[in-house]
Amino acid sequence: YGGGTDTTARMMSIRTRRYLNADMQIVGKRGGSGAKAQNYTLTRPKDGCTIMALTESHLYTLARKKSNMKIDDLVGVARAMEEPTFIVVNSKNTELSTIEKLIERSKKKPILTAIANIGGTEHIGMYTYSKAAGVPFKAVSFGSGAQSVQALASGKVEASLLNPSEAAALIDAGKVKAILLLHDKELADYPDVPTSYSMGHEVKVVTTRGYAVLKGTPQEIIDAISKAMVKAMMHETFATYLKGASLDPATSPAGTEVWDKQLKENYAKAEAALRGLGLIE
Structure with a gap:
């Protein structure tokens, strides 16, 4: 409950x-x-x-x-x-501050990505995006969404996947930055976050x-x-x-x-x- x-x-x-x-x-x-x-x-x-x-x-x-x-x-x-999904990074990580930077960095070293559970929504979502965009990643399971977010905020990992409802307070607090929306339509509240479709990758993770x-x-x-x-x-x-x-x-x-x-x-x-x-x- x-x-x-x-x-x-x-x-x-x-x-x-x-x-x-x-x-x-x-x-x-x-x-x-x-x-x-x-x-x-x-x-x-x-x-x-x-x-x-x-x-x-x-x-x-x-x-x-x-x-x-x-x-x-x-x-x-x-x-x-139907709630779309952000790829988010630590706000202090300037190396991955845009999706273009993340894609480029991934060519040298897989993106260390926090997930709640193996075979869960974040794991499947990142896998689907990685296949479409050619972005190697390494999943690290933390057992819960809350622990995944803590790991990202502390810099133990480089990225994670969050819904807007999960990410809003963290974005407002300056702890994480949304760099991509895995959807075909922009969110009115986040006009500066590009969509996967606008980047040429037809991936929806909802x-x-x-x-x-x-x-x-x-x-x-x-x-x-x-x-x-x-x-x-x-x-x-x-x-x-x-x-x-x-x-x-x-x-x-x-x-x-x-x-x-x-x-x-x-x-x-x-x-x-x-x-x-x-x-x-």
């Missing part, structure tokens, strides 16, 4: 329960990077009354076959948010949070839940929450058609990256 997925679900439910005229309870199933939640969901009826919240770590769990669930067991109902039900749930139920969720997430209450993470309330939430397609595409990309890293066969 209390993490980003939990908080987002609680914010979403505030208005959704009104539009569905039904009670909504947030039930935590901790353990295994979503494995327990996935196995629990598989035991529930396909009636739309059990909705699974998921983010990228759940896709990695599926790809690594750490639960009994498969991606085709799910239908995406609604996306709550943290999505959304909701899914089991395949076999009647389509009219899926559509009703999707419509209610999207309406709720367009409301000022949720919009304010999104703006706090530098996200656009007009584009972050999406309905079942868009989200289900993206969910399957994100899974395929995650599976390919994990295979490239040698973490799955």
Whole structure:
């Protein structure tokens, strides 16, 4: 409880329960990077009354076959948010103060990059970018995002990947500098940070949070839940929450058609990256 997925679900439910005229309870199933939640969901009826919240770590769990669930067991109902990712460096490290400098330096020596976990979002994100941009890197796992940030701020490593919501306070404090946004669109709050697409590298690394039900749930139920969720997430209450993470309330939430397609595409990309890293066969 209390993490980003939990908080987002609680914010979403505030208005959704009104539009569905039904009670909504947030039930935590901790353990295994979503494995327990996935196995629990598989035991529930396909009636739309059990909705699974998921983010990228759940896709990695599926790809690594750490639960009994498969991606085709799910239908995406609604996306709550799509948060892009920065490559950040220590503000005092003038050698890597721009993405051009980082690319040039990487030709001499791999970029020492802090990640939370092997096979996690930062690891896969940096791998994907390195393949596209030809930037050698060496991943150093610190076990948590907080420890990764501490390592970067202290100069133990040279770079890391952070979402804007994670990076904002550190950027404002002058501890880290965002040198690249791994996305196709600029962020209004960070107009001076170039995108990977503007640099000629078509790489998007995002943290999505959304909701899914089991395949076999009647389509009219899926559509009703999707419509209610999207309406709720367009409301000022949720919009304010999104703006706090530098996200656009007009584009972050999406309905079942868009989200289900993206969910399957994100899974395929995650599976390919994990295979490239040698973490799955």
